[in-house]
Amino acid sequence: MYMILLTLTCVTVARAEVSTDVQEWHIVRCLGSISQRYFSAGETLAMSLHEGALHTSGRRSENFTNFGRVSIEIVGYISEEMHQSGTRSVFISNVFTDYNPTDWNSNHKPESYLLLTPSSCNHESDIVQSVRSQLKRLSSYHEWNPRARFVVTVMNISFKYNAEKLSQRILVELWKRKILNAIVLIPLTNTSQSQDATGTRRRSDGLIMEVPALGIYTWFPYRGPNRCSVVDEAVLLDVWIMEGEGNFVRNSFFFPKKAYDNFHGCELRVATRVKYYREENITQNSGNNTGVTFDEHFEIRILKLLTKSSNFTLLFLQHIKNFLEVKEESGNYTGYTGLLMNDEADIAVGGIIRTGVLTNLVDVTISYWKVRWQWYVPCPVKFPGWQSISRIFSLSGWLCIFLAAMLAHIVIVFLARFRIQENESFKRFVDAVLDVWALILGVSILSLPRTSPLRLFLSAWMCYSLAINTVFQAYLTTYLVDPGFEKSITSIEEVFTSGTKYGFSSTYFDRNFNDKADPKDLEILGNRIDCVDMVTCLLWTAKYRNFSTICNPGLVEYLYYGSKYSDKFRGYLLCELKEMPVLVTDLLMVVQKGSIFLGRLNEIIYRLVESGISTYLVKVSSETRKFFKAISIASKTLADEYHALTMSNMQSAFYLLLFGHSLGLMSFLMEMLYFKIHL
Incomplete structure (x- = not known):
């Protein structure tokens, strides 16, 4: 493939010096008129040829010996006509060179394509094959734009043919690439074809006058339930009369709107994956594949709204494995991508997200749902029950309490020994320690103080112990429960x-x-x-x-x-x-590259998102309701309702009780041993 970027501002070649016949000159004039009317100034035009080289010699391609050639003079004059309305970037494509498609580096996709078939072909199939080869090469480029305006020009033909049937075959090849906005410019081969188009070329004696002309053909899909996506006929839009300067007879609009709001019940083949949700309402597929079922997922509901608004008949295809895979190791396309690229499906839905590879192979709709990807970390675990007591105060808090208790019994002994009338029990360290911890634990002491200094200190210590004991019990109860x-x-x-x-x-x-x-x-x-x-x-x-x-x-x-x-x-x-x-x-749906449905689907999806209907469908879907129910059950904690304290909750309290009983038993045994030895 040889690609040349021509930036042409003016081609100054005198028409009188051109050795070309009248028909070729009128083809150039007709293309110039189409260019001025439908190709905007400043846009990129891709011109495609089926030639071995651009020269005036008679060499033919070795690969297609039946194909003729398009002379460089014709290409030059067509280029001149393309530039009459302003400067334009023109890419000239030749299918017989070996350059990679990536060599075409452009920042803009072509808005119009002009395909020239070779002259002097011997069969209709040669012309169709030429169009097929050019489309295959053009579609391999990243800049390929099947939604552009296409003009396929059939040059001089040396055999008899039916212009309408040949145009239909060419339009079939275009439709295989999802090219709809296209016309075929073809010479009309006999008087009847010209007369049928004009109805104005009769002599005064009533006989039909032969008038050489060029026909402009196109087709219109989805005009009824039995006329959907099959190119059943080529429609003659207008005729260029090859007399004088040439002119169009009807001055019809060559590129009418073909993106419809109503598809008249035509089938829409849907590829979807086996949903992992078990639904209460399983919908049975209508149509030929009566054995196919699908889940009523919220994406299916959105699809139903789209197709109902556009008057489609849904046809769900058999579920396939590896739905989301793009390519096999062998290099073949698989999954929904393979179905779309092989024209086995019209649309695919089911957990599809936008990727760079995806947008190069198929067309994607606008998003109808956003998927957030967040970090997930291990959840914290509950503290063991036996740690409840140790967590009431921090380490420094526990140290302060024990230090205060040690200082308290020292102060008690010091105050008692300086007073003769004070009770003897307060003058002994062991008794003082027992009195301090008895007040902390909220129990009575063995004897009461007799002097004012000791009474004042013990009153202050009682207040401190009451505060510590209240805080301890409150937090202990809390930690026992949760x-x-x-x-x-x-x-x-x-x-x-x-x-x-x-x-x-x-x-x-x-x-x-x-x-x-x-x-x-x-x-x-x-x-x-x-x-x-x-x-x-x-x-x-x-x-x-x-x-x-x-x-x-x-x-x-x-x-x-x-x-x-x-x-x-x-x-x-x-x-x-x-x-x-x-x-x-x-989250989006995908359609075939260049699909006629994309514009209508995007329009409806935009309205669904703006109105909040897509969000509503997500919230009311059956799988979401099941999730919410399961989550609400699983997320209940001890704090959600009243619970009786069980052995599990009281674990740390019983550990403390066991420790106290063990300590008391040891003290009792030591006392018995002491008195047995000393008595």
């Missing part, structure tokens, strides 16, 4: 600094950390684990609590409450970081 949770990861920075392993899918999320100038991004990519299996990564996070990963809330809810993996996740929790999403992807 011991609380350990500290967890609360920010993205803690994910990377906590020492816990983390990972995510390299295919989807590596590009979010691809700033090579940022050492933090390089460190993240260097330490991350590639999560090929999302279920395994989420199990590591929830069950083993040694991993952090990226997922979307909808998928997490599905895995927990609506999938075959629910048993594996039962009893284990995932916690979502409430920060900015790592990535927000668009």
Whole structure:
């Protein structure tokens, strides 16, 4: 394929010096008129030839020996006519060179295409093959635009043919590439074809006068339930009379609107995947595939609204495996992409998100739902019940209490020994310690103080003990009922600094950390684990609590409450970081490249989103209701309603009671042993 960018402002060649016949000259004039009327100034025009080279010699291509050639003079004059209304970038394409399609580097997609078939062909099939080859080459370019205006020009023909039938065959080839905005410029081969078009070329004696003319043909799809996407006939729009300067007879509009609001009940072939939700209402497919069923997912409901507004008849295709895959190892396209590219489906729906590879192969609608991808970390676990007492005060608080108790019995002994009339029990350290802890625990002491200084100190210590005891009992009861949770990861920075392993899918999320100038991004990519299996990564996070990963809330809810993996996740929790999403992807539908349906579908989806209907359909869908019910049941805690204190709640209290009884028993045995030895 040889591609030349011509920036032509003026081609100054005298028409008188051109050795070309009248028909070729009128073809140039006709194309110039079409260019001025329908090709905007400043746009990019792609001109395609089926030639081995651009020269005036008679060499033919070795690959297609039956094909003639288009002379450089004709190409020059066509280029001149293309530039009459202003400067335009023209790409001239030749299918017999070996350059890669990537050599066509342009910032703008062509808004119009001009295809020239070779002259002096021997068969209609040669002309059709020429158009097919040119379209195949043009469509391989990234700049390919099937929604542009196409003009296919059939040059001089040396055999008899039916212009309408040949135009129909050419239009069929265009429609295979989803090209609808197209016309065919073709010489009319006999008088009857000209007369049928004009109805004005009769002699005074009533005989038909032969008038050479060029016909302009197109076709109109979806004009009725039996006239949908099949090119059943070519419609003659206008005729260019090859007399004098030439002129159009009807001055019809050559590119009328063919994007309809009403598709008259024509079938829309839908590719969808087997939904992982078990629905209460399974809808039976209508049409030929009566054995196909599909789930009433919210995306299906949106699709039904779209097709109802456009008057389509839905035809659901058989479910296929690997629905979301794009390519097999062999290089063949598979999944819904393969169905669309092979013209086996018109639209695909079911958890499809926008990717760069996807938009190069098919056309995508606007988004009707946003999918948030968040960080998920291990949820904090509850503190053990036996830690309830130790957590009432901090370590420094406990140290202060014990230090105050030690100082208190020293002060008591000091105040008692300086007063002769004071009770002897307060002058002994052991008795003073017992009195201090008795007041802390809220029990009575053995004897009362007799002097004012000791009475004042013990009164102050009683107030302090009452405050400590009240706080202790209040927090002890709280922790017995709900011991609380350990500290967890609360920010993205803690994910990377906590020492816990983390990972995510390299295919989807590596590009979010691809700033090579940022050492933090390089460190993240260097330490991350590639999560090929999302279920395994989420199990590591929830069950083993040694991993952090990226997922979307909808998928997490599905895995927990609506999938075959629910048993594996039962009893284990995932916690979502409430920060900015790592990535927000668009949920959308896809159609064939250049599909006529795209504009109408986008228009309806835009209205559904703006009115909030798409959000409503998500909330009222049966799977969402089931999720909410399951979540509400699973999320109930001890604080949600009254619960009697059980052995599990009172665990730490019984540990403390056992410790006290053990200590008391040991003291009792030591006393008995002491008195037995000394008595």
